[in-house]
Amino acid sequence: MNLEFTKYQGLGNDFILIDNRENSEPLLTPEQAIQWCDRHFGIGADGVIFALPGENGTDYSMRIFNSDGSEPEMCGNGIRCLAHFIAELEASGRTEYRIHTLGGVMVPRLTAEGQVQVDMGEPQLVAAQIPTTLVQGEEKAIAIPLEVAGQTWNVTCVSMGNPHCITFVEDVAAIPLETLGPQFEHHPVFPQRTNTEFIQVLRSDYVKMRVWERGAGATLACGTGACASVVAGVLNSQCDRRTTVELPGGCLEIEWATNGRVYMSGPAVQVFKGTLAI
Numbered sequence: 001m002n003l004e005f006t007k008y009q010g011l012g013n014d015f016i017l018i019d020n021r022e023n024s025e026p027l028l029t030p031e032q033a034i035q036w037c038d039r040h041f042g043i044g045a046d047g048v049i050f051a052l053p054g055e056n057g058t059d060y061s062m063r064i065f066n067s068d069g070s071e072p073e074m075c076g077n078g079i080r081c082l083a084h085f086i087a088e089l090e091a092s093g094r095t096e097y098r099i100h101t102l103g104g105v106m107v108p109r110l111t112a113e114g115q116v117q118v119d120m121g122e123p124q125l126v127a128a129q130i131p132t133t134l135v136q137g138e139e140k141a142i143a144i145p146l147e148v149a150g151q152t153w154n155v156t157c158v159s160m161g162n163p164h165c166i167t168f169v170e171d172v173a174a175i176p177l178e179t180l181g182p183q184f185e186h187h188p189v190f191p192q193r194t195n196t197e198f199i200q201v202l203r204s205d206y207v208k209m210r211v212w213e214r215g216a217g218a219t220l221a222c223g224t225g226a227c228a229s230v231v232a233g234v235l236n237s238q239c240d241r242r243t244t245v246e247l248p249g250g251c252l253e254i255e256w257a258t259n260g261r262v263y264m265s266g267p268a269v270q271v272f273k274g275t276l277a278i
């Protein structure tokens with residue numbers, strides 16, 4: 001069987017997109033996702049994203065498998081790529097979609113400038129919703145000491161549907177991501193593992209970020225991570241509600257609006273199409 005795919009990237013966070021509109025279950029298994037995400041023996045990607053039929057009145061559903069085969073609840077760069085992918089599939093001129101995800105309903109909108117703006121919903125801050133056991137279930141984990149690799153880090157935990165652990169550092173370039181990242185990701189206080197963001201504040205409206213992603217490792221960008229980082233920055237009085245997040249792959253514009261919802265704007269670029277022999 002041959003399966004067509006389209007490769008997309010959002011600031012270098014790259015995905016294999018599959019038109020799954022005729023099936024309620026993903027056309028690839030997590031094991032196949034691992035194979036096709038391999039950058040030597042497969043296509044190469046940080047994950048596989050499926051455009052599925054909508055649920056509960058939404059236009060479409062998104063499911064994603066990380067490159068390690070795990071299934072996260074949500075993906076920020078990925079949903080921008082999905083919106084672009086759907087617009088091409090539909091060719092209807094429509095530019096806004098309601099997308100069901102395991103992290104809630106997200107609303108991406110293609111802008112005239114070729115960007116995609118996403119209403120990412122409200123962040124979750126209560127420990128049980130991250131989830132983390134760093135503090136008691138109904139408490140919030142804001143600037144809490146966490147011991148990792150023999151060092152104490154002040155971390156803030158935020159869920160954007162998926163878990164994030166954010167810490168502020170003097171110089172993100174000095175962070176040994178490959179050694180520290182897995183120790184945060186697999187720390188016992190994160191029962192579902194976690195994405196980990198290191199943030200360097202350059203101005204109150206401009207931060208630099210590096211990320212170690214759950215199930216994908218060091219990536220060039222993480223949309224949910226950028227959203228979670230601005231929320232953590234506001235909670236720690238480190239940044240403004242509207243902040244530019246500079247990632248290795250480029251910049252995202254994030255706003256944690258006074259209505260409580262987080263909005264993300266950034267690019268989504270089609271790279272190539274192909275056919276999987278499965």
Ligand SMILES: N[C@@H](CCC[C@H](N)C(=O)O)C(=O)O
Pocket residue numbers: 013066071072073074075076077078162163195213214215216219221222223224225
């Ligand atoms: N890179 C994505 C996040 C993808 C999921 C993440 N690895 C997780 O497991 O939560 C983004 O742009 O948000």
